Amino acid sequence: MPNPILETRNLTKIYGQNIIFKDIDLKVNEGETIVIIGPSGTGKSTLLRCINLLTSNDGGQIFLDGKEITAKGYDEDKPRQRIVNEDKVRQQIGMVFQNFLLFNHLTALDNVLIGLTKVKKMSKEQAKTKAMEELNRVGLVDRADHYPGQLSGGQQQRVAIARALAMDPRVMLFDEPTSALDPELIGEVLGVMAKLARDRMTMLVVTHEMGFAREVADRIVFMEKGSIVEEGSPDDLFYHPKHERTREFLWKITELYGKKEKGKADGK
Amino acid sequence: MSDFFEFFTRFLPDMLKGAGITLLLTAEGLSAGFVLGLLAAYTRVYGSKFWRGLAVGYIELFRGTPLLVQLFIIYYGLPGLGLTLSRELSAFLALGFNSGAYQAEYLRGSILAIGEGQMMAGRAIGMSRFRVIWHIILPQALRLAIPAWSNEPVSLLKSTAVVFLIAVPDLMAKAKSIAAQTYDPIGSYLAVAIVYLAMVYLLDVVLRWLERAARIPGFEMEGRKA
Amino acid sequence: MSNFFSYIVQGTAITVAVTLIALPFGLILGLLMALVHTYGGKILNRLAAAYSLLLRGVPPIVLLFILYFILSGRVINLSPFWAGSLSLGIVSSAYQMEILRGALLAVGGGQMTAARAIGMSRLQSIRYVVLPQALRIAIPPWSNEVSIVLKDSSLVYALGVPEILRRAQQLSATTQEPFLAYGTAALIYFVLVFATNRALDYLSERTKLPTHS
Numbered sequence: 001m002p003n004p005i006l007e008t009r010n011l012t013k014i015y016g017q018n019i020i021f022k023d024i025d026l027k028v029n030e031g032e033t034i035v036i037i038g039p040s041g042t043g044k045s046t047l048l049r050c051i052n053l054l055t056s057n058d059g060g061q062i063f064l065d066g067k068e069i070t071a072k073g074y075d076e077d078k079p080r081q082r083i084v085n086e087d088k089v090r091q092q093i094g095m096v097f098q099n100f101l102l103f104n105h106l107t108a109l110d111n112v113l114i115g116l117t118k119v120k121k122m123s124k125e126q127a128k129t130k131a132m133e134e135l136n137r138v139g140l141v142d143r144a145d146h147y148p149g150q151l152s153g154g155q156q157q158r159v160a161i162a163r164a165l166a167m168d169p170r171v172m173l174f175d176e177p178t179s180a181l182d183p184e185l186i187g188e189v190l191g192v193m194a195k196l197a198r199d200r201m202t203m204l205v206v207t208h209e210m211g212f213a214r215e216v217a218d219r220i221v222f223m224e225k226g227s228i229v230e231e232g233s234p235d236d237l238f239y240h241p242k243h244e245r246t247r248e249f250l251w252k253i254t255e256l257y258g259k260k261e262k263g264k265a266d267g268k
Numbered sequence: 269m270s271d272f273f274e275f276f277t278r279f280l281p282d283m284l285k286g287a288g289i290t291l292l293l294t295a296e297g298l299s300a301g302f303v304l305g306l307l308a309a310y311t312r313v314y315g316s317k318f319w320r321g322l323a324v325g326y327i328e329l330f331r332g333t334p335l336l337v338q339l340f341i342i343y344y345g346l347p348g349l350g351l352t353l354s355r356e357l358s359a360f361l362a363l364g365f366n367s368g369a370y371q372a373e374y375l376r377g378s379i380l381a382i383g384e385g386q387m388m389a390g391r392a393i394g395m396s397r398f399r400v401i402w403h404i405i406l407p408q409a410l411r412l413a414i415p416a417w418s419n420e421p422v423s424l425l426k427s428t429a430v431v432f433l434i435a436v437p438d439l440m441a442k443a444k445s446i447a448a449q450t451y452d453p454i455g456s457y458l459a460v461a462i463v464y465l466a467m468v469y470l471l472d473v474v475l476r477w478l479e480r481a482a483r484i485p486g487f488e489m490e491g492r493k494a
Numbered sequence: 495m496s497n498f499f500s501y502i503v504q505g506t507a508i509t510v511a512v513t514l515i516a517l518p519f520g521l522i523l524g525l526l527m528a529l530v531h532t533y534g535g536k537i538l539n540r541l542a543a544a545y546s547l548l549l550r551g552v553p554p555i556v557l558l559f560i561l562y563f564i565l566s567g568r569v570i571n572l573s574p575f576w577a578g579s580l581s582l583g584i585v586s587s588a589y590q591m592e593i594l595r596g597a598l599l600a601v602g603g604g605q606m607t608a609a610r611a612i613g614m615s616r617l618q619s620i621r622y623v624v625l626p627q628a629l630r631i632a633i634p635p636w637s638n639e640v641s642i643v644l645k646d647s648s649l650v651y652a653l654g655v656p657e658i659l660r661r662a663q664q665l666s667a668t669t670q671e672p673f674l675a676y677g678t679a680a681l682i683y684f685v686l687v688f689a690t691n692r693a694l695d696y697l698s699e700r701t702k703l704p705t706h707s
Binding site: 328329332333334335336337338340341344345346347348349425426427428429430433440443453454457458460461464465468469 | 645
Binding site: 052054087088089090091094095097099101102103104105114115118119146147149150160163164167 | 604605607608609610611612613614615618622623626627630703704705
């Protein structure tokens with residue numbers, strides 16, 4: 001198996017007296033879709049923010065394409081440059097937030113464009129072509145000139161996905177992308193994400209949407225109280241969970257979402 | 269630095285006399301302004317068209333022109349119409365009318381925020397319009413207004429500084445006389461600036477206490493109006 | 495009579511000029527301080543906070559006098575007009591700093607986060623994402639500050655600058671009609687304040703971001 005595209009080793013985050021997560025070892029291979037599930041407040045969101053260096057970590061390492069992006073310190077040959085340019089790293093890791101965080105003062109098109117022109121320094125024409133491509137990918141070409149205030153939640157989130165995709169990231173991180181959406185709008189966003197997964201985009205998704213997890217994930221990771229309890233294929237986790245806590249959580253969550261598992265042999 | 273300290277302590281008693289006048293003017297202006305402001309706010313919300321127009325005219329006029337100009341009109345202008353007032357009275361009137369216009373807006377905002385519902389509830393139990401306003405709406409409105417209204421006492425304290433231009437012996441006038449005595453204008457005005465800072469700080473402490481004392485649990489209003 | 499009129503109108507030009515110098519100067523300085531306060535480290539933050547507290551805790555006219563004597567002293571020698579205008583600008587910068595700080599806060603940290611997530615540097619995030627939104631939000635309170643500076647420009651009277659009020663005083667002496675003279679001054683100020691308020695309300699409307707119809 002070639003090297004994983006994204007890897008964390010012993011990743012730890014502490015906030016005051018609380019351990020948010022400890023010694024997280026995660027490997028994401030190219031083209032995989034990994035879904036992280038678990039009770040709220042177990043640090044799943046924080047984990048994603050550490051991975052794209054928006055938040056600092058308190059131990060452990062993160063590797064992108066084999067290179068350590070958590071390396072601190074300065075370059076030997078170029079003394080004023082840090083070894084890792086965090087801004088550049090974030091160009092390669094795309095992130096989609098729970099509350100979209102679209103740039104309110106820009107149209108949908110400009111939201112997608114701005115990274116291309118200001119960060120990737122593309123020419124305006126090239127950028128526009130690419131931006132329209134990405135908007136097309138999420139099905140919102142006809143809303144290109146709308147402002148976030150004029151778009152529904154689902155549309156805003158799709159533009160946010162286009163904005164992240166435009167940077168041609170190696171990995172896409174999704175932080176509970178549908179949690180802030182009205183129920184009837186969830187489908188359109190999950191649809192876009194499923195399409196991305198089919199197109200072999202490497203994705204790391206934190207979500208409560210079990211249906212999506214079961215259908216689209218290559219691997220599911222169950223996290224609780226700051227550590228990974230169990231991970232495996234959807235079949236393994238849903239039908240043959242190894243740990244009691246995994247079973248309990250899945251039971252509770254499928255109860256909540258009203259979906260009964262067919263042929264669930266080991267349910268309580 | 270130690271020179272300045274000496275300078276400061278030497279003139280402190282003198283400056284405090286001036287500060288006393290400043291505080292007096294502030295208190296007078298604030299009280300007169302409160303009465304006028306409350307009247308104007310009440311009129312704007314509950315008055316007939318004619319009185320509302322007058323209230324708006326008053327507010328727009330005194331918020332739309334500089335305090336200094338208002339002061340000069342009262343002290344220098346009115347004598348032209350046959351009405352000559354002392355400098356103290358002129359200062360009092362200018363500060364009072366000016367402050368009233370600003371207080372009117374704060375109070376109007378909070379009266380409106382209390383809203384229709386309270387009026388309806390009061391009348392539903394048989395109270396007259398006036399009673400509802402007096403017993404139900406105003407007590408709430410006044411409390412609610414305090415955070416935003418607290419801007420006004422501090423603002424007024426600072427505004428009083430211009431009255432030295434019609435020779436009222438306030439703190440600023442003291443600064444001028446000290447400067448004339450010592451030929452050190454920068455030092456004099458700096459010393460006075462420090463005294464003003466101290467007064468503003470004390471006033472702030474008092475206002476924050478007031479805010480806490482008047483709070484109605486569970487019922488707060490956002491924000492400071494500019 | 496027309497002499498009277500033109501004399502005071504020239505004063506209007508001076509008043510407007512003082513305001514038009516003080517405001518942008520205050521804006522740039524205030525913006526700088528607001529950014530320093532919000533994005534600087536702990537020390538810079540405290541310094542900026544002190545700047546704001548000191549300049550807002552003292553009456554503008556006191557600051558005007560202090561700065562005037564400094565700016566027209568031996569080191570720098572500015573005319574009363576320039577000393578007064580720049581001093582007003584410095585005073586205003588502290589209030590504008592607070593307005594802009596509030597606006598930056600209102601934009602929210604999420605916008606900065608999202609900008610950094612697509613690889614923008616801190617500077618780029620502030621320049622292309624946070625600031626454009628903050629400036630829009632700041633327009634209503636800022637219009638209020640414009641009125642205040644316009645009215646405070648009357649304080650340069652005390653420095654001898656021949657603006658509206660000083661001229662009204664001279665006219666009142668020559669014509670022996672003090673009420674007319676000062677009344678006219680008040681009227682001119684009123685019209686100026688009214689007009690700028692209207693203009694800024696219009697600006698506020700025009701720069702609003704579209705929402706659901």
